[in-house]
Amino acid sequence: MKDFTLKIVTPEKVVLTDKVSQVSVTSSTGQITILSNHVPLVSQLAAGEIVVKQQGKEENLMAVFGGFVEVVPGQVIILADRVENVAEIDEDRAEEARKRAEDALQDKKVDSAEFAALTANLEKEMNRLRIVRKYKHKGIRTGKH
Amino acid sequence: MSQGTGDIKRRIKSVKSTNKITKAMELVSAAKMRKAISRVLSTRSYADLSWDMILRLVKKVDTSGHPFFREAKETKNIAIILVSTNRGLCGSFNGQLVQKVIDSIKIHAPEVTNTDIITFGVKGREEVIRKNLNLIADFPKNDITENSVDVLPIAHLLVKEFKAEKYDKVFVAYMDFMSSLKQIAHVKQLLPFSSHIDERLGHIIHEKKNKEHVDIDEIAEFTFEPSREEILNSFLPKLIEMQLFQAVLESEASEHSARMFAMRNASDAATDMINELTLIYNQARQANITAELAEISAGAAALE
Numbered sequence: 001m002k003d004f005t006l007k008i009v010t011p012e013k014v015v016l017t018d019k020v021s022q023v024s025v026t027s028s029t030g031q032i033t034i035l036s037n038h039v040p041l042v043s044q045l046a047a048g049e050i051v052v053k054q055q056g057k058e059e060n061l062m063a064v065f066g067g068f069v070e071v072v073p074g075q076v077i078i079l080a081d082r083v084e085n086v087a088e089i090d091e092d093r094a095e096e097a098r099k100r101a102e103d104a105l106q107d108k109k110v111d112s113a114e115f116a117a118l119t120a121n122l123e124k125e126m127n128r129l130r131i132v133r134k135y136k137h138k139g140i141r142t143g144k145h
Numbered sequence: 146m147s148q149g150t151g152d153i154k155r156r157i158k159s160v161k162s163t164n165k166i167t168k169a170m171e172l173v174s175a176a177k178m179r180k181a182i183s184r185v186l187s188t189r190s191y192a193d194l195s196w197d198m199i200l201r202l203v204k205k206v207d208t209s210g211h212p213f214f215r216e217a218k219e220t221k222n223i224a225i226i227l228v229s230t231n232r233g234l235c236g237s238f239n240g241q242l243v244q245k246v247i248d249s250i251k252i253h254a255p256e257v258t259n260t261d262i263i264t265f266g267v268k269g270r271e272e273v274i275r276k277n278l279n280l281i282a283d284f285p286k287n288d289i290t291e292n293s294v295d296v297l298p299i300a301h302l303l304v305k306e307f308k309a310e311k312y313d314k315v316f317v318a319y320m321d322f323m324s325s326l327k328q329i330a331h332v333k334q335l336l337p338f339s340s341h342i343d344e345r346l347g348h349i350i351h352e353k354k355n356k357e358h359v360d361i362d363e364i365a366e367f368t369f370e371p372s373r374e375e376i377l378n379s380f381l382p383k384l385i386e387m388q389l390f391q392a393v394l395e396s397e398a399s400e401h402s403a404r405m406f407a408m409r410n411a412s413d414a415a416t417d418m419i420n421e422l423t424l425i426y427n428q429a430r431q432a433n434i435t436a437e438l439a440e441i442s443a444g445a446a447a448l449e
Binding site: 009013028042044079 | 380
Protein backbone atom coordinates (compact mmCIF):
# COMPACT_ATOMS: atom_id res chain seq x y z
CA MET A 1 0.00 0.00 0.00
CA LYS A 2 1.25 3.45 -0.81
CA ASP A 3 2.26 5.63 2.07
CA PHE A 4 1.40 9.28 2.51
CA THR A 5 2.66 12.04 4.78
CA LEU A 6 0.63 12.64 7.92
CA LYS A 7 1.07 15.79 9.93
CA ILE A 8 -0.65 16.19 13.26
CA VAL A 9 -0.14 19.59 14.83
CA THR A 10 -1.70 21.39 17.77
CA PRO A 11 -1.16 25.01 18.78
CA GLU A 12 1.29 23.70 21.38
CA LYS A 13 3.46 21.38 19.35
CA VAL A 14 3.96 19.17 16.33
CA VAL A 15 2.63 15.80 17.44
CA LEU A 16 3.58 13.74 14.44
CA THR A 17 5.11 14.15 10.98
CA ASP A 18 5.69 10.82 9.30
CA LYS A 19 4.93 8.52 6.42
CA VAL A 20 1.93 6.42 7.30
CA SER A 21 -0.25 3.94 5.46
CA GLN A 22 -3.59 4.66 7.08
CA VAL A 23 -5.22 7.06 9.50
CA SER A 24 -8.68 7.03 11.06
CA VAL A 25 -10.22 10.12 12.58
CA THR A 26 -13.54 11.03 14.12
CA SER A 27 -15.09 13.76 12.07
CA SER A 28 -18.21 15.64 13.05
CA THR A 29 -20.23 13.38 10.75
CA GLY A 30 -18.66 10.12 11.87
CA GLN A 31 -15.60 7.95 11.76
CA ILE A 32 -13.54 8.22 8.58
CA THR A 33 -10.51 6.23 7.52
CA ILE A 34 -8.10 7.80 5.10
CA LEU A 35 -5.86 5.75 2.83
CA SER A 36 -3.55 7.17 0.20
CA ASN A 37 -5.22 8.69 -2.87
CA HIS A 38 -8.22 9.75 -0.83
CA VAL A 39 -10.23 12.51 -2.47
CA PRO A 40 -9.25 16.03 -1.34
CA LEU A 41 -11.31 16.68 1.75
CA VAL A 42 -11.73 19.23 4.46
CA SER A 43 -13.58 18.12 7.52
CA GLN A 44 -14.24 19.18 11.04
CA LEU A 45 -13.10 16.92 13.86
CA ALA A 46 -15.21 15.99 16.84
CA ALA A 47 -13.88 14.86 20.17
CA GLY A 48 -12.69 11.36 19.39
CA GLU A 49 -9.70 9.32 18.48
CA ILE A 50 -6.99 9.22 15.87
CA VAL A 51 -5.65 5.84 14.89
CA VAL A 52 -2.45 5.90 12.89
CA LYS A 53 -1.17 2.80 11.10
CA GLN A 54 2.40 2.61 9.93
CA GLN A 55 3.97 -0.33 8.18
CA GLY A 56 5.91 -2.58 10.52
CA LYS A 57 4.80 -0.67 13.58
CA GLU A 58 2.11 -0.92 16.21
CA GLU A 59 -0.99 1.18 15.87
CA ASN A 60 -0.61 4.63 17.32
CA LEU A 61 -3.63 5.86 19.25
CA MET A 62 -4.41 9.39 20.23
CA ALA A 63 -7.30 11.18 21.86
CA VAL A 64 -8.21 14.37 20.02
CA PHE A 65 -10.43 17.25 21.06
CA GLY A 66 -11.75 19.08 18.06
CA GLY A 67 -10.00 20.59 15.09
CA PHE A 68 -9.82 20.10 11.36
CA VAL A 69 -8.48 17.55 8.95
CA GLU A 70 -7.38 18.36 5.41
CA VAL A 71 -6.62 15.75 2.79
CA VAL A 72 -4.58 16.80 -0.24
CA PRO A 73 -2.68 14.58 -2.69
CA GLY A 74 0.10 12.81 -0.83
CA GLN A 75 -0.57 14.55 2.42
CA VAL A 76 -2.99 14.59 5.34
CA ILE A 77 -2.90 17.48 7.75
CA ILE A 78 -4.65 17.34 11.08
CA LEU A 79 -4.96 20.68 12.83
CA ALA A 80 -6.14 19.61 16.24
CA ASP A 81 -7.01 21.76 19.23
CA ARG A 82 -5.45 19.24 21.54
CA VAL A 83 -4.04 15.77 21.17
CA GLU A 84 -3.08 13.26 23.82
CA ASN A 85 -1.36 9.99 23.32
CA VAL A 86 -3.45 7.20 24.83
CA ALA A 87 -0.40 5.89 26.66
CA GLU A 88 -0.13 9.24 28.40
CA ILE A 89 -3.66 9.29 29.79
CA ASP A 90 -4.04 8.12 33.35
CA GLU A 91 -7.41 6.40 33.70
CA ASP A 92 -7.98 7.33 37.34
CA ARG A 93 -7.14 10.94 36.77
CA ALA A 94 -9.30 11.02 33.67
CA GLU A 95 -12.20 9.69 35.74
CA GLU A 96 -11.62 12.35 38.40
CA ALA A 97 -11.50 15.05 35.78
CA ARG A 98 -14.75 13.79 34.30
CA LYS A 99 -16.40 13.92 37.71
CA ARG A 100 -15.16 17.44 38.26
CA ALA A 101 -16.46 18.49 34.87
CA GLU A 102 -19.82 16.92 35.65
CA ASP A 103 -20.05 18.59 39.07
CA ALA A 104 -19.22 21.96 37.58
CA LEU A 105 -22.02 21.47 35.10
CA GLN A 106 -24.49 20.58 37.89
CA ASP A 107 -23.82 23.91 39.50
CA LYS A 108 -26.82 25.97 38.43
CA LYS A 109 -25.18 29.37 38.69
CA VAL A 110 -23.57 29.39 35.27
CA ASP A 111 -24.49 31.57 32.32
CA SER A 112 -24.89 30.20 28.83
CA ALA A 113 -21.33 30.87 27.64
CA GLU A 114 -19.96 29.13 30.69
CA PHE A 115 -22.43 26.31 30.21
CA ALA A 116 -21.18 25.75 26.67
CA ALA A 117 -17.58 25.71 27.84
CA LEU A 118 -18.39 23.27 30.62
CA THR A 119 -20.32 20.98 28.31
CA ALA A 120 -17.40 20.96 25.93
CA ASN A 121 -15.10 20.18 28.81
CA LEU A 122 -17.28 17.31 29.97
CA GLU A 123 -17.42 15.92 26.46
CA LYS A 124 -13.64 16.14 26.26
CA GLU A 125 -13.11 14.30 29.52
CA MET A 126 -15.61 11.61 28.62
CA ASN A 127 -13.83 11.11 25.33
CA ARG A 128 -10.50 10.62 27.06
CA LEU A 129 -12.00 8.10 29.38
CA ARG A 130 -13.79 6.23 26.63
CA ILE A 131 -10.66 5.91 24.56
CA VAL A 132 -8.44 4.86 27.40
CA ARG A 133 -10.96 2.20 28.50
CA LYS A 134 -11.47 0.98 24.98
CA TYR A 135 -7.80 0.32 24.42
CA LYS A 136 -6.79 -0.74 27.88
CA HIS A 137 -7.96 -4.30 27.53
CA LYS A 138 -6.38 -4.58 24.13
CA GLY A 139 -3.09 -4.77 25.94
CA ILE A 140 -1.95 -1.30 25.04
CA ARG A 141 -0.02 0.19 27.89
CA THR A 142 -1.90 3.05 29.46
CA GLY A 143 -0.59 5.51 31.97
CA LYS A 144 -2.12 3.58 34.86
CA HIS A 145 0.37 0.74 34.87
CA MET B 146 43.81 68.52 41.53
CA SER B 147 42.37 66.25 44.22
CA GLN B 148 38.99 67.67 43.17
CA GLY B 149 39.56 66.11 39.70
CA THR B 150 40.19 62.59 40.97
CA GLY B 151 37.11 62.76 43.19
CA ASP B 152 34.90 63.57 40.23
CA ILE B 153 36.31 60.75 38.19
CA LYS B 154 35.86 58.33 41.06
CA ARG B 155 32.21 59.30 41.33
CA ARG B 156 31.69 58.75 37.65
CA ILE B 157 33.32 55.33 37.76
CA LYS B 158 31.02 54.38 40.60
CA SER B 159 27.89 55.45 38.75
CA VAL B 160 28.92 53.62 35.56
CA LYS B 161 29.65 50.52 37.61
CA SER B 162 26.17 50.51 39.11
CA THR B 163 24.63 51.02 35.68
CA ASN B 164 26.69 48.09 34.47
CA LYS B 165 25.25 45.93 37.23
CA ILE B 166 21.71 46.85 36.24
CA THR B 167 22.22 46.21 32.54
CA LYS B 168 23.89 42.88 33.29
CA ALA B 169 20.94 41.82 35.44
CA MET B 170 18.50 42.92 32.75
CA GLU B 171 20.47 41.01 30.16
CA LEU B 172 20.14 37.83 32.19
CA VAL B 173 16.42 38.36 32.77
CA SER B 174 15.85 39.00 29.07
CA ALA B 175 17.86 35.93 28.15
CA ALA B 176 15.60 33.77 30.31
CA LYS B 177 12.46 35.37 28.89
CA MET B 178 13.86 35.04 25.39
CA ARG B 179 14.41 31.31 25.73
CA LYS B 180 10.84 30.85 26.91
CA ALA B 181 9.40 33.05 24.16
CA ILE B 182 11.44 31.34 21.46
CA SER B 183 10.34 27.86 22.44
CA ARG B 184 6.73 29.05 22.40
CA VAL B 185 6.95 30.71 19.02
CA LEU B 186 8.64 27.72 17.43
CA SER B 187 6.12 25.26 18.80
CA THR B 188 3.10 27.12 17.48
CA ARG B 189 4.65 28.16 14.21
CA SER B 190 3.96 24.95 12.33
CA TYR B 191 0.29 25.04 13.35
CA ALA B 192 -0.09 28.63 12.23
CA ASP B 193 1.82 28.06 8.98
CA LEU B 194 -0.04 24.87 8.12
CA SER B 195 -3.43 26.43 8.73
CA TRP B 196 -2.43 29.45 6.66
CA ASP B 197 -1.27 27.14 3.82
CA MET B 198 -4.56 25.35 4.02
CA ILE B 199 -6.61 28.49 3.63
CA LEU B 200 -4.43 29.62 0.71
CA ARG B 201 -5.12 26.31 -1.04
CA LEU B 202 -8.82 26.59 -0.35
CA VAL B 203 -8.92 30.09 -1.73
CA LYS B 204 -7.56 28.85 -5.05
CA LYS B 205 -9.85 25.86 -5.35
CA VAL B 206 -13.12 26.80 -3.78
CA ASP B 207 -15.67 29.29 -4.87
CA THR B 208 -15.43 31.73 -2.02
CA SER B 209 -17.43 34.54 -3.51
CA GLY B 210 -20.21 35.66 -1.26
CA HIS B 211 -18.42 34.69 1.90
CA PRO B 212 -17.74 37.80 3.97
CA PHE B 213 -14.16 36.85 4.81
CA PHE B 214 -13.18 36.80 1.16
CA ARG B 215 -14.81 40.04 0.14
CA GLU B 216 -12.34 41.79 -2.12
CA ALA B 217 -13.33 45.42 -2.39
CA LYS B 218 -12.98 46.99 -5.80
CA GLU B 219 -11.30 49.95 -4.25
CA THR B 220 -9.26 49.76 -1.11
CA LYS B 221 -10.29 52.84 0.76
CA ASN B 222 -10.22 52.05 4.45
CA ILE B 223 -7.65 49.84 6.01
CA ALA B 224 -6.86 48.84 9.56
CA ILE B 225 -3.44 47.92 10.87
CA ILE B 226 -2.91 46.12 14.15
CA LEU B 227 0.40 47.11 15.61
CA VAL B 228 1.90 44.52 17.92
CA SER B 229 4.59 46.24 19.95
CA THR B 230 6.16 46.06 23.39
CA ASN B 231 5.16 47.41 26.77
CA ARG B 232 8.63 48.47 27.77
CA GLY B 233 11.47 50.21 26.08
CA LEU B 234 15.16 49.40 26.25
CA CYS B 235 14.99 47.05 23.32
CA GLY B 236 16.95 48.97 20.75
CA SER B 237 15.20 50.18 17.63
CA PHE B 238 12.43 47.57 17.93
CA ASN B 239 9.39 49.85 18.14
CA GLY B 240 10.89 52.54 15.94
CA GLN B 241 11.46 50.06 13.14
CA LEU B 242 7.98 48.67 13.49
CA VAL B 243 6.26 52.03 13.29
CA GLN B 244 8.48 53.02 10.39
CA LYS B 245 7.37 49.88 8.58
CA VAL B 246 3.75 50.79 9.21
CA ILE B 247 4.31 54.29 7.87
CA ASP B 248 6.04 52.85 4.82
CA SER B 249 3.19 50.48 4.13
CA ILE B 250 0.71 53.33 4.48
CA LYS B 251 2.71 55.21 1.87
CA ILE B 252 2.66 52.23 -0.47
CA HIS B 253 -1.10 52.18 -0.34
CA ALA B 254 -1.38 55.94 -0.28
CA PRO B 255 -2.86 56.70 -3.72
CA GLU B 256 -6.08 54.72 -3.22
CA VAL B 257 -6.35 54.44 0.52
CA THR B 258 -8.02 57.40 2.11
CA ASN B 259 -8.06 56.29 5.70
CA THR B 260 -5.77 54.10 7.76
CA ASP B 261 -6.81 53.22 11.28
CA ILE B 262 -4.28 51.86 13.72
CA ILE B 263 -5.10 49.49 16.54
CA THR B 264 -2.30 49.05 19.00
CA PHE B 265 -1.38 46.14 21.20
CA GLY B 266 1.42 47.26 23.48
CA VAL B 267 2.21 50.56 25.22
CA LYS B 268 5.29 51.64 23.29
CA GLY B 269 3.61 51.25 19.93
CA ARG B 270 0.74 53.40 21.13
CA GLU B 271 3.07 56.18 22.27
CA GLU B 272 4.96 56.08 18.99
CA VAL B 273 1.75 56.14 16.95
CA ILE B 274 0.50 59.17 18.86
CA ARG B 275 3.84 60.93 18.40
CA LYS B 276 3.75 60.31 14.66
CA ASN B 277 0.17 61.59 14.44
CA LEU B 278 -1.26 58.43 13.01
CA ASN B 279 -4.92 57.58 13.26
CA LEU B 280 -5.19 55.59 16.47
CA ILE B 281 -8.68 54.16 17.02
CA ALA B 282 -8.21 51.52 19.68
CA ASP B 283 -5.64 50.30 22.13
CA PHE B 284 -5.69 46.88 23.72
CA PRO B 285 -3.69 46.19 26.88
CA LYS B 286 -0.95 43.65 26.42
CA ASN B 287 0.63 41.37 28.97
CA ASP B 288 4.37 40.93 29.00
CA ILE B 289 3.97 37.28 28.14
CA THR B 290 0.87 36.30 26.22
CA GLU B 291 -0.05 32.93 27.67
CA ASN B 292 -2.69 31.81 25.22
CA SER B 293 -4.81 33.00 22.37
CA VAL B 294 -7.54 34.24 24.74
CA ASP B 295 -5.59 37.49 25.06
CA VAL B 296 -5.99 38.30 21.38
CA LEU B 297 -9.65 37.26 21.14
CA PRO B 298 -11.05 40.77 21.69
CA ILE B 299 -8.94 42.14 18.85
CA ALA B 300 -9.89 39.30 16.56
CA HIS B 301 -13.59 39.84 17.32
CA LEU B 302 -13.34 43.56 16.68
CA LEU B 303 -11.59 43.02 13.36
CA VAL B 304 -14.00 40.40 12.15
CA LYS B 305 -16.97 42.53 13.13
CA GLU B 306 -15.67 45.67 11.45
CA PHE B 307 -14.56 43.82 8.36
CA LYS B 308 -17.92 42.11 8.00
CA ALA B 309 -19.62 45.48 8.42
CA GLU B 310 -17.47 46.67 5.49
CA LYS B 311 -15.90 49.36 7.55
CA TYR B 312 -12.51 48.17 6.39
CA ASP B 313 -11.52 46.88 3.00
CA LYS B 314 -8.30 45.35 4.22
CA VAL B 315 -6.88 44.41 7.57
CA PHE B 316 -3.19 44.05 8.27
CA VAL B 317 -1.11 43.05 11.23
CA ALA B 318 2.31 44.63 11.83
CA TYR B 319 4.75 42.70 13.97
CA MET B 320 8.39 41.76 14.36
CA ASP B 321 9.03 38.48 12.66
CA PHE B 322 11.43 36.36 14.62
CA MET B 323 14.15 34.99 12.34
CA SER B 324 16.78 34.23 14.93
CA SER B 325 17.88 35.75 18.20
CA LEU B 326 20.19 37.99 16.17
CA LYS B 327 17.79 38.98 13.47
CA GLN B 328 14.23 40.25 13.59
CA ILE B 329 12.38 41.81 10.72
CA ALA B 330 9.46 44.19 10.87
CA HIS B 331 6.67 42.69 8.84
CA VAL B 332 3.21 43.74 7.74
CA LYS B 333 0.91 40.90 6.84
CA GLN B 334 -2.52 40.98 5.30
CA LEU B 335 -5.06 39.21 7.48
CA LEU B 336 -8.30 40.00 5.73
CA PRO B 337 -9.55 39.33 3.16
CA PHE B 338 -7.81 35.98 2.71
CA SER B 339 -5.97 36.26 -0.51
CA SER B 340 -3.80 33.82 -2.38
CA HIS B 341 -1.99 36.73 -3.89
CA ILE B 342 0.52 37.90 -1.34
CA ASP B 343 1.55 41.48 -1.57
CA GLU B 344 5.31 41.31 -2.12
CA ARG B 345 5.68 45.02 -1.56
CA LEU B 346 5.08 44.52 2.09
CA GLY B 347 8.05 42.25 2.40
CA HIS B 348 7.89 38.57 2.81
CA ILE B 349 8.99 36.32 5.57
CA ILE B 350 11.29 33.47 4.92
CA HIS B 351 9.63 30.63 6.76
CA GLU B 352 6.44 31.44 4.92
CA LYS B 353 8.23 31.12 1.62
CA LYS B 354 10.02 27.82 1.94
CA ASN B 355 7.20 25.41 1.56
CA LYS B 356 9.17 22.21 1.80
CA GLU B 357 6.56 19.73 0.71
CA HIS B 358 4.83 21.78 -1.85
CA VAL B 359 1.37 20.53 -2.63
CA ASP B 360 0.51 20.65 -6.29
CA ILE B 361 -2.81 22.42 -6.31
CA ASP B 362 -3.48 21.57 -9.94
CA GLU B 363 -3.76 17.92 -8.96
CA ILE B 364 -6.74 18.74 -6.83
CA ALA B 365 -9.93 18.72 -8.81
CA GLU B 366 -12.26 19.68 -6.04
CA PHE B 367 -12.41 19.68 -2.28
CA THR B 368 -15.06 17.72 -0.47
CA PHE B 369 -16.37 19.40 2.65
CA GLU B 370 -17.82 17.70 5.66
CA PRO B 371 -20.32 18.59 6.97
CA SER B 372 -20.61 21.48 4.51
CA ARG B 373 -18.55 24.21 2.93
CA GLU B 374 -20.32 26.92 4.89
CA GLU B 375 -19.93 25.23 8.23
CA ILE B 376 -16.25 24.54 7.72
CA LEU B 377 -15.53 28.08 6.61
CA ASN B 378 -17.60 29.61 9.38
CA SER B 379 -15.85 27.68 12.10
CA PHE B 380 -12.38 27.61 10.59
CA LEU B 381 -11.92 31.18 9.46
CA PRO B 382 -12.50 33.07 12.73
CA LYS B 383 -10.17 30.58 14.38
CA LEU B 384 -7.59 31.18 11.72
CA ILE B 385 -7.69 34.92 12.34
CA GLU B 386 -7.17 34.34 16.05
CA MET B 387 -4.34 31.95 15.35
CA GLN B 388 -2.61 34.34 12.97
CA LEU B 389 -2.90 37.19 15.43
CA PHE B 390 -1.67 35.02 18.26
CA GLN B 391 1.27 33.86 16.18
CA ALA B 392 2.12 37.46 15.30
CA VAL B 393 2.08 38.32 19.01
CA LEU B 394 4.33 35.38 19.85
CA GLU B 395 6.75 36.27 17.06
CA SER B 396 6.84 39.81 18.36
CA GLU B 397 7.47 38.67 21.92
CA ALA B 398 10.34 36.40 20.97
CA SER B 399 11.78 39.27 18.93
CA GLU B 400 11.28 41.74 21.76
CA HIS B 401 13.17 39.72 24.32
CA SER B 402 15.96 38.92 21.89
CA ALA B 403 16.26 42.57 20.94
CA ARG B 404 16.29 43.62 24.57
CA MET B 405 18.88 41.05 25.50
CA PHE B 406 21.21 42.31 22.81
CA ALA B 407 20.54 45.94 23.64
CA MET B 408 21.43 45.17 27.26
CA ARG B 409 24.50 43.21 26.26
CA ASN B 410 25.70 46.16 24.19
CA ALA B 411 25.03 48.48 27.10
CA SER B 412 27.01 46.23 29.46
CA ASP B 413 29.92 46.11 27.01
CA ALA B 414 29.86 49.87 26.60
CA ALA B 415 29.81 50.30 30.37
CA THR B 416 32.82 48.00 30.78
CA ASP B 417 34.72 49.97 28.14
CA MET B 418 33.81 53.19 29.85
CA ILE B 419 34.96 51.92 33.25
CA ASN B 420 38.33 50.92 31.77
CA GLU B 421 38.76 54.28 30.15
CA LEU B 422 37.76 56.19 33.27
CA THR B 423 40.07 54.07 35.43
CA LEU B 424 42.96 54.96 33.16
CA ILE B 425 42.13 58.65 33.37
CA TYR B 426 41.74 58.34 37.12
CA ASN B 427 45.16 56.71 37.51
CA GLN B 428 46.78 59.34 35.34
CA ALA B 429 45.22 62.11 37.40
CA ARG B 430 46.26 60.41 40.63
CA GLN B 431 49.83 60.03 39.37
CA ALA B 432 49.87 63.65 38.26
CA ASN B 433 48.77 64.64 41.79
CA ILE B 434 51.58 62.61 43.38
CA THR B 435 54.15 64.07 41.00
CA ALA B 436 52.95 67.59 41.68
CA GLU B 437 53.14 66.98 45.45
CA LEU B 438 56.61 65.54 45.18
CA ALA B 439 57.72 68.50 43.11
CA GLU B 440 56.32 70.86 45.73
CA ILE B 441 58.06 69.05 48.56
CA SER B 442 61.42 68.93 46.82
CA ALA B 443 61.02 72.57 45.80
CA GLY B 444 60.32 73.41 49.48
CA ALA B 445 63.33 71.40 50.63
CA ALA B 446 65.54 73.07 48.02
CA ALA B 447 64.42 76.50 49.25
CA LEU B 448 65.44 75.63 52.83
CA GLU B 449 68.95 74.65 51.87
